[in-house]
Amino acid sequence: MMEREVVVVGLNHRTAPVDVREMMALEGDRIDEVNRSLCAIGGINEAAVVSTCNRVEVIACTNDWERTRNQIIDLLRADRPAAQEIADHLYTFRDREAVRHVFRVASSLDSMVVGEPQILGQLKDFYARAASVGATGTVLHRCFHKAFSVAKRVRTETAVAARAVSVGSAAVELAGQIFDRFEDKTAMLIGAGEMGELAARQLVASGVGGLMVTNRTFDRAVELARELGATPVPFDGFHRYLPMADIVIGATAATGYVLTRDLVTTALRERNSKPVFCIDVSVPRNFDPQINTLDNVYVYDIDDLSEVAHENLEERAREAGKAEGIVLAEVESFWRWFSQLEVVPTIVALRDKAERIRRAELDRVLSLLGPLTDEQRAALEAMSSSMMNKILHTPITQLKQQEPRDQLLFVDAVRSLFGIDESGES
Amino acid sequence: MVALVLFASSMALYLVAAAGFVSHLTMLRDAPRRVALGALGLAFAMTTAGLLAHGFEGFALRSSHDQLALLAWFLVAVYLLLQLRYRLAVVGALVSPLAFLLTLSAYVAYAGADDLGGSLASAWLPAHVAPAFLGYAILVVASCLSLIYLLQERQLKAKKITGLARRLPSLETLDDLSYRCVAWGFALFTIGIITGSILAKVAWGTFWSWEPVQILSLLAWLLYALLLQSRSSGWRGRRAATLTLAGFVLLVVSFLSLNFGFSHGSAVG
Structure with missing residues (x-):
């Protein structure tokens, strides 16, 4: 009898460009169909399909890995005439490496942005789908559940996912260092630049209490305000609203400083020196950097934010090493169980x-x-x-x-x- | 004897707590924090038991030893109470070694247990010492909060966010809590000064005798009064934190003069 093995066949963001990934992606009922067909193939005991925007993979337990590999590839490119040349983009993992791959995917170590939290939930969904059509059995059941617990360990024992790695989330993270809670805070978005809108969106998602939007073209301010659930204020008199703002985002196309030291000094007096966080995501800068010398005001421009995000990314990379160690140890423990089966x-x-x-x-x-x-x-x-x-x-x-x-x-x-x-x- | 053993064990536990808080802050792990809190809670229980046991052996509040032990006890009590509502591991990292130092000083002072004078044996003594020391303890916690505020504020201004910064509470929390602690500490401190002067009247026949500890306490009191006044009119942040720390320095000097310098009541004899 052939040796029983765990095999992973698939492609991801590293091996395949986005058009190939799009073409290969599986959706809806097609996933159940593929899961069922895989199990019907002789030699494949268990199988589960995973298909996200960054990866399409089949995890299988089989007695003949080479034949299984080819069968999986055939199935993946079925009905896709353009998919004949996908072999170059595919990877195959066997045995411990296959288990390790599944654990790494679950722990978000194989993600495009290492540490991003969505993948674990997606993996759980795909496992549940495969289980619902009876495609999984003892081995994959154990393998997936182990993967989920490994992901949890990585999350709690390392800082892989702890810090913000985008400019917008870095801004929110910094705001959290200044303010205890966001519900009673008001933000003001000056200008309609894309980065500013993104930062404002993230603040709203984090629970900021109120948002004002101002723009030189008032219609655009109204439009944006409607989109973000904010209040539009006229650009000409925005300084009158400034004292109400705990967080100010600058995203105009102006070449001069929209926010000057004097404006902020006046606003501070009116708001009893309550702290203000100024986020300047525009280039050239909208906020006078001198504002940062005022007490209780913190000015971060796009470079400062990128710097914070970049340092966080480096920290993630350092933590990823720790996480790989956890994964390896857990693979061994899974393997002890598997090899006795x-x-x-x-x-x-x-x-x-x-x-x-x-x-x-x-x-x-x-x-x-x-x-x-x-x-x-x-x-x-x-x-x-x-x-x-x-x-x-x-x-x-x-x-x-x-x-x-x-x-x-x-x-x-x-x-x-x-x-x-x-x-x-x- | 029992009391000494209890104090010694609580000292060891304070060190464990300090190590736990520090490793929690540096290693980004949660387990050491729980260990530290457990150790601190246990140390608090032991100090409580120690104070009680010592009380039966003749707790007088008149010796340096008793006062230092009591201050440590109040300090940990205030921190543990705060900890119930806020996650302030970093304050614990400051309070635990402080409690250790205070208990250690108490231990050393015990050898030459000096009585501050039988004339102080009055019902007014606890009425003076209890609020004054609880006030001290709260003001010390306020100073810790302000110190951390300055640390966090500097990092944010300089745009160098270290891993430690993430473990620190937000500026808003630190500023707000420090303010409230100063307010409470000040109120108790005021009561302590009033009952203290009544005690002085009863014991020595005069309300106020211009001895160093009294002058320094008065200065600290004035400084805190000024701070609270400025805060209520919109002062906050870095300047308020710096002033809180200045008050702390005055407090420490006044406390040292009470315990290691001029003995309380010496001016009158």
């Missing part, structure tokens, strides 16, 4: 264990009873042997008779019910 060795181990118990108990009883005749001794031997065999008969027959996919389930159950895996993990 065989019928014959399990039966042997089961018999061994029972025989050891029988021997020990028999010796104890014989020493208690004192001198016995040979017949008496033989009778005890025979009785204990036949008891052992009768008890083990049903489990062993059941183990042998199951279909390959269910067999693993029974092997797993027997190993844990009879405590054969004591050296392994729980």
